Amino acid sequence: MNEKDMTSPRYEIPPELRHQVTITTLERIYNWGRANSLWPMMFGLACCAIEMIATAASRYDLARFGMEVMRPSPRQSDVLIVSGTVTKKMVPQIVRLYNQMAEPRYVIAMGACASGGGPFKEGYNVVSGIDKFIPVDVYIPGCPPTPQALLNGLIALQKKIERQSLRDLPWYQKGPAEPIPVPVLGPDLMDPRKFALIREVTHRQAVQDQQEGEVAHE
C-alpha cells in the first residue's frame, strides 16, 4: 500500500514530518498487516499444484508478497489454495482442513477444476467446484493457471482484504464461528445436515417397495 492510500482519510501532516510520520485508521493498518503476511497451506491436489509449487520457487518468488512461509499445518495457515481436481473422496478432507484453519482464513480456487469441475465436470467421482462446500474468496481461471495467474489471484486477494471492514467480518462477531459439517462419503457425498431427510425418503421408498411386492404376490 502506498503512503497516499495509507493516510486516507486525509490528515494534514506538517511538511517537516512527511515521510517520517503517517496517520491512518486502525482498520487500514490492520488490513495492511493481514494482507501482507498471508501464509498459504502446503497442500495440493493435482496438476495445478505443480504450478503452485513453481510460484513458490525462486523464479516467481512468493516472498515478495510476504507469502513465502508455506505451512504444512492448517492451524498455522491463512490461505487454502485449492489447486487441482476436487474428487468426492477428497472433499471431506478439504472441509476438515478448512475447519481446522484459524480465522481469519481465505480460500482460493486455483484452476478450472477447483472453480467448476474443469475437464472432469459431471464425472462420477468429481465435484463441480469446491465452492459447493466451502466459501471461496478468489477464483483463478486456467487449466492450469500459470504462476503469473496465481500471483495475480493472490494480489486480488490482498486487494479484497484491504477493502474489508472489521465491523462486518464474520470472525470478529460475538461467539465462535460454526464449523462446516464434514460431508460423509458413502455411495455418494452426503451432507450430515440432510441425514434426517435422507432417512425419511429411504424409509418411504422401502415401505412402498414392500407394498408393491405384497400386491404382486397376491
Ligand code: SF4
Ligand atoms: S484445471 Fe487443468 S491443470 Fe488444473 S487440476 Fe484441473 S486438469 Fe489439472
